[in-house]
Amino acid sequence: MSVDALVEATGPTRRYRHRRAIDRQRSSLGTTQLGIGLSVSGLILVVYAAIRFVGSVHHYPRPLLSVVAWLLLTAAIASTFLLLRRSAFHLSDRLFVALLIQLVVVAALDLASVWSRDAVGVYPTAAAAVGGVLPAVVTLRPVRDIAAATVVLGLMLVGSILTVTRTQTATLGAELLFAAVAVVPPLIACAIVSQYRRIVRLELDRVMVASTVASVRDALGFFDSEELVTLDLEAEELFVGVADGSVDLPLSPELAARASRLATELRRHLMSEGKESWLEHAFQESSVLSDRATLRDPERLATYLATDQRDGLLSAVWLLLGEADAQSARAVLTLGPVDRSERPGRSGALVIPIVLEAVGVQRAKVDPAVWEALGRVGSSTDTYQKSRIRIEIDSTVDNPAAGQRKGERQ
Secondary structure, three states, X not given: OOHHHHHHHHHHHHHHHHHHHHHHHHXXXXXXXXXXXXXXXXXXXXXXXXXXXXXXXXXXXXHHHHHHHHHHHHHHHHHHHHHHHHOOOXXXXXXXXXXXXXHHHHXXXXXXXXXXXXXXXXXXXXXXXXXXXXXXXXXXXXXXXXXXXXXHHHHHHHHHHHHOOOOOHHHHHHHHHHHHHHHHHHHHHHHHHHHHHXXXXXXXXXXXXXXXXXXXXXXXXXXXXXXXXXXXXXHHHHHHHHHOOOOOOOOOHHHHHHHHHHHHHHHHHHHHOOOOOHHHHHHHHXXXXXXXXXXXXXXXXXXXXXXXXXXXXXXXXXXXXOOHHHOOOEEEEEEOOOEOOOOOOOOXXXXXXXXXXXXXXXXXXXXXXXXXXXXXHOEEEEEEEOOEEEEEEEEEEEOHHHHHHHHHHO
8 A cells, every 4th residue: 555545544534533532531521510510409309309298298199109219219319429439420331321220210119109090289209309310410421311311201201190090180280390390400401511511622622723823834733743742652662672672673573563554654744744734734633624614725825824813714714613503504715816916005915815605604693703803814805695605805914935035135
């Protein structure tokens, strides 16, 4: 396989996997305080359900089943909390499944205790308290897991309510309202955590991508630099082993294959060095821009932009595509062609035409910060038609050719 083919086969795949691994780590950042707040809100629901149970236990057709349900719920909460403390609050799949099984048993027992045509004004309390347990663990599991468990709880409650034969139909509304009290809090918790994780993920992505703004003309990207450091360390360890005699010559087939891989990867970096601008690295390494933005900059004109102009351009594109209602949006950023004649009134100036076209973005919902960011790039005009926005920017930069001629004259 040629070097070019190997680069094409391994380079983007490695970047993609690395970026997705970082995204998975980001999804759990900074949720400790949020988890405490949701746990307290869930505890309030559990206490409220317990008070209702104590006040109406003498009206239950089968109170013993409800008592057992509450004892099992208390044991489930206490045991899960103790196990979470021992595991540094890591809710494993096995522990989560065990908790769900206990909660299902609790809900089933409690629903059985009130399932009677004569139980007028008696509502399931332990089953409702299950809805207070789920928000407490929403920050420890993917949101879809908690949402699925909440849906199952809701189906159990609604099914129990609709299948019982009533002597008074007026109680149906109150029973459905009590079921909503059990289901709505975990769903709200799922929405809060999902949005919070999204904000954290987007902001960390923006911070990481913004690091390319201050890079020099031929600098490597973030992932390329990290990969090059790893390759350098592996090569150094191999050389040290040969030098101190710990690695026998000739190399074993395994070490020879490892050395060949290192050489291929280093050649790939050598061949790609200086061929990608900072903006290309930013687009490739961003989880927001990599899949939804296309860059057309054959002359690498982005490298001529000043630091403030770079930050403004990258921020504008990122804000256009990073909004929650713009998941289907796509953008194309085109730089050039450029007129290299000097701008009248400013010696050594070069005007770079930039066109930013985005589809799926509503003009009224564009973040005002986009226009402020574009103002740092240069003068701009925009046109909008049928969810398609076109922004044309004239960015004035120093002409490197003029600076070179000045140096030659000196």
